[in-house]
Every structure is written in structure tokens, then in C-alpha cells.
Amino acid sequence: MKELDPLLHSQLRLAVMSILMNIDEADFVYLKEKTDATAGNLSVQLDKLSSAGYISIEKGFVGKKTRTVCQVTEQGRKAFEEYVETLREYLNL
Amino acid sequence: MEDKKLTPQESMELIASMIQSTKRRVASPNLKISVMWAVLTIITAAASWILLYTTHDPLFNFIWFAIPIIGIPANIIMANRTSEKSIAKTYLDKVREGLWKAVGYIAIGLTIACVIAQQCGYPEACLAMLYYAFIIVGFGAAVSGLLLRENSYVIGGMFSIFSGFIVIICNLCRIPLLYSWVTPLYILSFLLMFIVPAFVISRKIKSQER
Numbered sequence: 001m002k003e004l005d006p007l008l009h010s011q012l013r014l015a016v017m018s019i020l021m022n023i024d025e026a027d028f029v030y031l032k033e034k035t036d037a038t039a040g041n042l043s044v045q046l047d048k049l050s051s052a053g054y055i056s057i058e059k060g061f062v063g064k065k066t067r068t069v070c071q072v073t074e075q076g077r078k079a080f081e082e083y084v085e086t087l088r089e090y091l092n093l
Numbered sequence: 094m095e096d097k098k099l100t101p102q103e104s105m106e107l108i109a110s111m112i113q114s115t116k117r118r119v120a121s122p123n124l125k126i127s128v129m130w131a132v133l134t135i136i137t138a139a140a141s142w143i144l145l146y147t148t149h150d151p152l153f154n155f156i157w158f159a160i161p162i163i164g165i166p167a168n169i170i171m172a173n174r175t176s177e178k179s180i181a182k183t184y185l186d187k188v189r190e191g192l193w194k195a196v197g198y199i200a201i202g203l204t205i206a207c208v209i210a211q212q213c214g215y216p217e218a219c220l221a222m223l224y225y226a227f228i229i230v231g232f233g234a235a236v237s238g239l240l241l242r243e244n245s246y247v248i249g250g251m252f253s254i255f256s257g258f259i260v261i262i263c264n265l266c267r268i269p270l271l272y273s274w275v276t277p278l279y280i281l282s283f284l285l286m287f288i289v290p291a292f293v294i295s296r297k298i299k300s301q302e303r
Contacts, residue, residue: 004104009098010097010098011094011099012094014099014107014108018107018111019111019114019181021112022112022183023115023181023183024182024184024186024187025181025182026182027180029180030180034114035094037094062173067180084108087101087104087105090101091102
């Protein structure tokens with residue numbers, strides 16, 4: 001049986017990817033609210049996903065405040081779909 | 094939530110719960126800006142109707158300029174307040190945003206064209222704004238309804254488009270477009286296009302939350 005993608009097989013990273021697969025883009029505050037993670041931890045996990053090319057991170061400004069917007073990439077989409085397919089095999093679904 | 098390893102079963106449950114939580118947001122669009130425009134348009138139309146009916150002074154036609162003068166700054170302020178909160182956008186959100194931006198740009202272009210035409214001695218050109226309000230805005234509402242799968246929006250938009258064509262037909266047939274029926278039809282169209290759907294959607298959201 002295929003091994004589960006270790007990058008996605010972690011609670012917070014998988015939660016972020018699941019959210020981003022369902023919507024077009026989300027900012028850092030939204031992801032933090034939905035995942036109930038600490039800012040520091042979320043930031044680290046987003047960087048890991050971004051380094052792997054699974055998400056793109058765009059930093060900008062709204063007024064004087066910074067805004068970090070995340071979007072899933074084509075590579076991330078494929079990896080997530082493969083991950084779900086492997087999960088199905090594991091669970092015999 | 095932490096960076097912990099999961100069992101396959103837990104992973105599947107997590108994916109399902111995250112999809113469910115984002116679905117709830119997708120079903121509750123921010124309608125405050127469209128309601129603001131609708132309320133402003135209805136108040137302006139009602140004010141100009143009452144004042145023109147009671148005084149017969151054509152200068153009160155300038156009240157219509159209250160819509161862009163108040164509406165554009167109010168739109169900018171409300172959009173900035175919304176963007177200060179957490180944001181998640183679906184593809185449909187982006188399509189709706191683009192649709193209403195296009196409707197807005199047409200309004201600005203048409204207003205400028207009407208002012209120029211009026212300055213050149215063709216005051217009847219301002220009727221184009223009326224057709225715009227009925228047909229283009231109605232089309233925007235109907236498409237929004239299709240995107241949001243909200244029938245009240247589609248019905249309101251279709252009513253407005255149909256009303257617009259009635260107004261055009263009357264104008265082509267030289268039936269006078271009297272304030273006594275055109276303005277109430279205009280107000281009714283905006284009520285059906287924006288206020289009723291916003292009310293329906295907010296009731297649906299509240300009942301979902303319960």
C-alpha cells in the first residue's frame with residue numbers, strides 16, 4: 001500500500017489544505033480562526049506547505065495592517081487528491 | 094489544533110469537518126453593501142417622487158445624484174471594514190465581485206455620458222440611466238441569484254428586467270413615462286431585487302444557525 005504523504009499527514013497542515021481545497025483563497029486570520037491554532041504554529045506550518053509548493057502565500061497590506069493570503073497550488077491540489085485516494089485505500093472505502 | 098500525527102480515520106474526519114465549516118461560510122454571503130445601495134436608491138427615488146409630485150419643480154431631478162455622491166464613499170468605507178475582518182473567498186465570490194464591479198463601471202460611464210448629452214441639449218438621454226437601473230442592475234441581481242442558488246434574487250432580477258422592457262416599449266410607443274407609475278415600479282424593483290432576497294437569506298442563515 002502507498003505511504004501517506006508525510007507533509008499532509010499532520011493535523012494542522014491537513015486542516016489548512018482541506019480549507020484551501022474548498023475555497024479559492026483565505027487569509028491568515030481566517031485560517032487561524034478555523035483551525036484554532038496559535039499564530040506561531042500556523043505560520044510555521046504554512047511555511048512548510050509553501051516550501052513544498054503546495055500553497056502560495058501572498059503578503060500585502062490592507063490600510064496599515066499586513067495581510068497574508070494563501071491559495072492552494074496545482075501541485076498542492078494533486079498531492080491532496082492523492083492523499084485522499086490513499087486514505088480511501090487504507091480505510092477500504 | 095497542533096502539529097500531531099493522525100490515524101487515517103482521524104484524517105478523514107478532519108477533512109470532512111473542515112469542508113463542513115467552510116461550507117457554512119460559503120452559504121452566508123455578505124449582503125450589506127448591496128442592501129446599502131438598494132436602500133439609498135429607494136430613499137432617493139421616493140424623495141424625488143414626493144418632491145416632484147408636490148412641487149413640479151424639475152430641479153428636484155438633481156436629487157438622483159445623491160445615489161453616487163453618498164453611495165460611492167459609503168461603498169468604499171464598508172468594503173474597507175469588511176476587509177479588516179478575516180477573509181475567505183471562493184471562486185463564486187470572485188465572480189460576484191467582478192459582476193458587480195462591471196455593473197458599477199457601466200453606471201459611472203453612463204452617468205458621464207448622460208451629463209455630456211444633457212450639456213449638449215439632449216436632456217432625454219438621461220432616460221438611459223432608467224433603462225440601466227432596470228435592465229443591467231436586474232441582470233446583475235438575477236445572475237447573483239443563480240450563483241448563490243437563491244431564487245428570490247432571480248425572481249427580483251427578472252421582475253426588474255421585465256419592468257425595464259415595459260418602460261422601453263412605452264417610450265418607443267410614445268406612451269408618457271409618468272412619475273406616478275415609473276417611480277413606484279422602480280422602487281418595487283429594487284425592493285424585490287435586493288431587500289426581499291437579503292431578508293430571505295438572513296432568515297435562512299438564522300434558521301441554519303439554530
